[in-house]
Amino acid sequence: GVVWGPIKDMIHISHGPVGCGQYSRGGRRNYYIGTTGVNTFVTMNFTSDFQEKDIVFGGDKKLSTIIDEIEVLFPLNRGISIQSECPIGLIGDDIEAVSKKKTVEINKLITPVRCEGFRGVSQSLGHHIANDVIRDWVLSKRDNDNSFPTTPYDVAIIGDYNIGG
Numbered sequence: 197g198v199v200w201g202p203i204k205d206m207i208h209i210s211h212g213p214v215g216c217g218q219y220s221r222g223g224r225r226n227y228y229i230g231t232t233g234v235n236t237f238v239t240m241n242f243t244s245d246f247q248e249k250d251i252v253f254g255g256d257k258k259l260s261t262i263i264d265e266i267e268v269l270f271p272l273n274r275g276i277s278i279q280s281e282c283p284i285g286l287i288g289d290d291i292e293a294v295s296k297k298k299t300v301e302i303n304k305l306i307t308p309v310r311c312e313g314f315r316g317v318s319q320s321l322g323h324h325i326a327n328d329v330i331r332d333w334v335l336s337k338r339d340n341d342n343s344f345p346t347t348p349y350d351v352a353i354i355g356d357y358n359i360g361g
Contacts, residue, residue, distance in 0.1 A: 199326035200309070203334075204228050204236040205274040207266055210243040211259055211291060212281025216313075234272055242266065246283055255289050263298045263306065275305035275334075279326070285312035307333045 200208050210216055230236030244250075244258055263276060276298075278291045291308040299306045309329045311322035335352060 199323055200277050204230055204238045206277055207237045207242055207273045208277045208279060211278050212283050213246045214243050216281035251283055251287060256294055259294050267302050277307045277309055279309045279311055282312045282314050305337055
C-alpha cells in the first residue's frame with residue numbers, strides 16, 4: 197500500500213485475507229485528482245479475501261477469477277498489481293504465473309509483487325521489493341507520449357510517500 201498506493205490508474209489487489217487488505221488500504225489516504233472507479237482506484241480496496249479453504253488448497257484460481265471480474269467491472273484500469281500478503285508467502289501461491297497468463301489474456305500489465313509483511317526488518321524488504329517491481333515491470337512499459345522529453349542524464353526516483361496526506 198505504501199509503495200503502490202500513489203499509482204492511481206492501476207488496480208491493486210491485496211492477495212490474502214481481508215484483514216491484510218484493509219491494513220494495506222489504510223495507508224492510502226493521499227490526495228488525488230480523478231474520478232473513483234473510472235481513472236483512479238486509490239481509495240478502493242480490492243482483496244482476494246482468503247479463507248481457510250484457500251490456505252489449504254491455494255488461491256491461484258481465485259486470483260485469476262478476481263482479475264476477470266475486475267476487468268469486467270473496471271475496464272478503464274491501466275493495469276493490475278498483485279500484492280501478496282503473509283499467508284501467500286507461506287503457502288507459495290504462484291502469483292507470477294497468474295500475472296503472466298492474465299497479462300496475455302487481457303492485454304494489460306499485471307505485476308506480481310512478493311511483498312509479504314514478514315520480509316525484512318519492520319517490513320522494509322517488502323517495500324524494497326515493491327520498488328524493484330516498479331523499476332523492473334512498470335517503467336519500461338510506461339506511455340511514451342513525449343510529454344516529458346528524456347535525456348541521457350535523467351534519474352528516476354522511486355520511494356515512499358507521505359501516507360498521512
